[in-house]
Amino acid sequence: MRLSGTMAGALRKGYHKQFKSLCHSAVSCRYLSSNEKPKMPPCDFIPEEYKGIPYEEILSIRKKNLSALSTYYKKPILAHQGHMQWLFDHEGKRYLDLFGGIVTVSVGHCHPKVTETVKRQMDRLWHTTNIYLHSPIHEYAEKLLSRMPGKLKVLYLTNCGSEANDLAMFIARQYTGNFDIISLRSGYHGAGPYALGVTAHSAYKPGVANGFGCHTTMCPDVFRGIWGGSHCRDSPVQTTRTCSCSPGSCDAKDRYIEQLKETLDTSAAKKLAAFIAEPIMGVGGAVQYPRNFLKEAYELIRERGGLCIADEVQTGFGRTGSHYWGFQTHDVIPDIVTMAKGIGNGFPMAAVVTTEEIASSFTQALYFNTFGGNPMACSVGSAVLDAIEEGGLQNNCAVVGTHLLQELAKLRDKFEIVGDVRGKGLMIGVEMVKDKKTLKPLPAEEMSLIWEECKDNGVLLGKGGLYNNTFRLKPPMCITKEDADFGVAVLEGALIKHKEAISR
Structure with a gap:
């Protein structure tokens, strides 16, 4: 691809090396332990170097002038650039966007057409x-x-x-x-x-x-x-x-x-x-x-x-x-x-x-x-x-969505706190509970631990439900089975880490 002056500058500063370490690797299907990290599917898109308002200043403006707006995550993501199913922050970190801007990015971030x-x-x-x-x-x-x-x-x-x-x-x-x-x-x-x-x-x-x-x-x-x-x-x-x-x-x-x-x-x-x-x-x-x-x-x-x-x-x-x-x-x-x-x-x-x-x-x-x-x-x-x-995206929703649902169902069968997996196509919910007998909603702090862990490992999930205990997976409709497997692997790792933390 042709690089702009901004991109070329980013490469000279070692940004490309950082980015490639995130992009060019094969996906793993499952965690073996909480210390093993699944690798992202490859991506050849190179985002521009971020040259906007510094992150700390952004937080200050948010607190002072946009205080009515809520944010996701303890360390909110400063979204910089998007490409199809991927979202990039100001530091160049890549995320698999399984929430699609609250179910809004349908055909993909910055879809070329x-x-x-x-x-x-x-x-x-x-x-x-x-x-x-x-x-x-x-x-x-x-x-x-x-x-x-x-x-x-x-x-x-x-x-x-x-x-x-x-x-x-x-x-x-x-x-x-x-x-x-x-x-x-x-x-x-x-x-x-x-x-x-x-x-x-x-x-x-x-x-x-x-x-x-x-x-x-x-x-x-x-x-x-x-x-x-x-x-x-x-x-x-x-x-x-x-x-x-x-x-x-x-x-x-x-x-x-x-x-x-x-x-x-x-x-x-x-x-x-x-x-x-x-x-x-x-x-x-x-x-x-x-x-x-x-x-x-x-x-x-x-x-x-x-x-x-x-x-x-x-x-x-x-x-x-x-x-x-x-x-x-x-x-x-x-x-x-x-x-x-x-x-x-x-x-x-x-x-x-x-x-x-x-x-x-x-x-x-x-x-x-x-x-x-x-x-x-x-x-x-x-x-x-x-x-x-x-792009055959309706069919992709049927094929990849069914695959994703079936893989998530394996997590339901494996973990006591995964109460229900449901949905159709790429409209999916994973309801979290304290246990499958009482169906009491998983407490907010435990939901957040799993949610934050997924984000730290490159997967963005939504939350919803009456008790805010359901992870919402409604990604851009262009995601692949490889992406789905990566998302499930990251979620599984977060569930393992949660289980280990609770058992201590």
């Missing part, structure tokens, strides 16, 4: 409102909607998932003339004034009035919930809990549906505006529902006049592997679909898709979004769709 598209569009037109005609928004609308099933053919473009969910809820209330909206406990749908009402996770609740008319029903979690077991969910890896389901039926699904009926009978009005759910919970800890739960839930909501909203902010664009949209894995077609995060590979954009009939009701007042559907966003979104298709 997306990057080149951005550069071309920046030279042509940065911004104009969607009041004016411009080619990118029309090209993108046609391309995105060709991937939607049924009558889902009308598009609204926004800037983030919270805004998309706010808009979807508003449209549902406008169309139905009803007000009450149902969501699942533990679910997260954003922090906007509407979306916060259906976010059922106390960590995100500010303690002031928000989200009127929103009600929650029991989370149909077949691992931690009251009902469920080893035959209930659509995942290559099932929970080890004994299943009470008889052949051809799902007892857990029936019981959670009864809970939804009770919520409808006791908490909500007789007529509903909507029901909103993620096909697989994201922030909630990659929770998967019993088979056919969502299908029957949709039927109940529609019987009461409500619309069904699928929150695809984290599950969309092929991440689940078997289908392009997460709701398709449940054999349902929603009335409204929201999407964000991976839609722009990190560029701030989001969307709401609905039917022409529903959209026609949303014309009593002028709806306008200054930045939604701007030329830059639409060009990026179009390039992301192309990159998913051209």
Whole structure:
């Protein structure tokens, strides 16, 4: 590759030697002891030398001027450069990013196709409102909607998932003339004034009035919930809990549906505006529902006049592997679909898709979004769709994701504190517990020990779940089996180290 002057300077200073020691080595599949370190898969990308604000000064600015923002890790990472599944810090250390910027980097950090598209569009037109005609928004609308099933053919473009969910809820209330909206406990749908009402996770609740008319029903979690077991969910890896389901039926699904009926009978009005759910919970800890739960839930909501909203902010664009949209894995077609995060590979954009009939009701007042559907966003979104298709990334999610799930399941079988491994494609959760008998969440300090150890050895994981005891693995969709094996080996090493520390 051609080196810039900055890169060449870095090489002269010995930076290349440091970097190559991180990159050019073969991966090992398993730790043998806590002292043996798995080696990263090779990488021939050379990051530029960091010449920005010194690290200590960055920390000072953060504390003084950005104190409202939280950080990950005891020694926060100063991210400098990204390349596909890899993230580099200011010292040139390379990390396998298994969290993808909170499930946002879909096709890869600085994906060349997306990057080149951005550069071309920046030279042509940065911004104009969607009041004016411009080619990118029309090209993108046609391309995105060709991937939607049924009558889902009308598009609204926004800037983030919270805004998309706010808009979807508003449209549902406008169309139905009803007000009450149902969501699942533990679910997260954003922090906007509407979306916060259906976010059922106390960590995100500010303690002031928000989200009127929103009600929650029991989370149909077949691992931690009251009902469920080893035959209930659509995942290559099932929970080890004994299943009470008889052949051809799902007892857990029936019981959670009864809970939804009770919520409808006791908490909500007789007529509903909507029901909103993620096909697989994201922030909630990659929770998967019993088979056919969502299908029957949709039927109940529609019987009461409500619309069904699928929150695809984290599950969309092929991440689940078997289908392009997460709701398709449940054999349902929603009335409204929201999407964000991976839609722009990190560029701030989001969307709401609905039917022409529903959209026609949303014309009593002028709806306008200054930045939604701007030329830059639409060009990026179009390039992301192309990159998913051209790179075979949906299939890669199915193949590598299944492999990763199966390897992680071996850790569940080996370690008492690995309670559950679940997910589909590259939408994966690993729930940590004190022991498999009580299922008590692993304490925060122990979670942090494992998490920090993984980071120190070059693997970045997310955390989530109602008790923040689930490791979230939702990487760029371009990762390889070799990367997956490396990630599992690092996690296994951290688990061994944790076990040795606890036994002392």
